[in-house]
Amino acid sequence: MPMAHHLYGNALVLAPSGRLDHDNCEAFREELAPHLERSAKDGAPIVLDLSGLEYVSSAGLRCFMLAAKQAKAQNSRVVIASMQPVVAEIFQIARFNLVFEAYPRVRDALAALSPGAAAAFDKG
């Protein structure tokens, strides 16, 4: 799965796109792994920018859950931002809205994580 990434201050923004389902969830986890390892070393939070994600299945939701668990165990955070309406609805039906920090926009997420990250985002 193609996943753009960008560093704002100490926060990493990852942007998976397309569909995340049974067929590609393992590839997504492999793609995510080095970023989570880096996060374990420096505690840098991760924002998953889901603006390009069109659909997520239960298998994809599980990947998000595992990433959040791993981040929490290593004193970091994974938060969600910019969900498309369909993905936001699936999150709500699966009750992931109760266990995930989700923000309307990437900047909102960065501001919640660190003022420096939000400032870096504003500079572009």
Add this chain to the structure above:
Amino acid sequence: MRVRFWGTRGSIPVALTSSDIRDKVALALLRADGRRFASVGEAHQFAEEHLDFALSHTFGGHSACVELETGGDEYFVCDMGSGARPFGAHVLARQSGRPATVNVFMSHVHWDHIMGFPFFGPAYVPGTRIRIHGCHDVMEQAFRLQQAPPCFPVEFAQLSADIEFVKLAPGRMHEVSGVQVTPAPQMHSGDSYGYRFELQGKSVVYTTDSEHKLENRSQTERFVRFFHGADLVVFDAMYSLADAISVKADWGHSSNIIGVELCQMAQVKHLALFHHEPAYDDAAIEGVLKETRRFEELTRGARTLQVSAAYDGLEIDV
């Protein structure tokens, strides 16, 4: 086949409370908004047409018991939860004194699935034949144990019916009085088994107390084959997906989301959400049903999957 639900609640029976009834009546009166009804029939019609199911009905509170009416003389039923008591009354009324033959299929022998048997009226009628089918070695032990002193006043050995325990091999098709029955192993504490029933080109899958691990692809494929093309799948949808894969992982139950995904992959026609969370009230279960239908709509491919939430008293013809 006609599938009749006598008990649909998970883990433990629940009952509506007096405040539940008071609130339903109060809300119904508000919705009626001063209307006058000339008869009970008119009031019923108003309730059916203008009130939410959760307000005008209840999903019920008996634990698992699901009958399959095959059109033959013998009875087929999955699990002996507390719904077995009204099911037994139905059998006695229909038999009008004639002894019945009842084929029981046990998912497993946890208490909520056997607790109705001591109150199953036909078990006290001489001449009745009860064949309890299942894949567990401990089936007979469990049924005898719950009626042993000091738990119950009537011991199993005192029951008048002719009761036989029939061990089935999982993964193999068995012919039971003209119905083809295939049990399949499921993930649950102490193991559980789902059943696929096939008769005259129609198929019903009863799969409760079954956890599905998303990371286990071969298990997913096995269940897709087990469900494939079924006219109805009765599915354990006790938890939300978030709970099922986090705080309640390894508790042995599944979610509405997994139910829809498996049924879509297996090209099932109708999914009945089952084994409702006992902490949910009627409005919560109706909410889950609406959300599940919406999820099916969002994820629909070429086929539409019909989605229902089972309730005590529901009948589905396949």
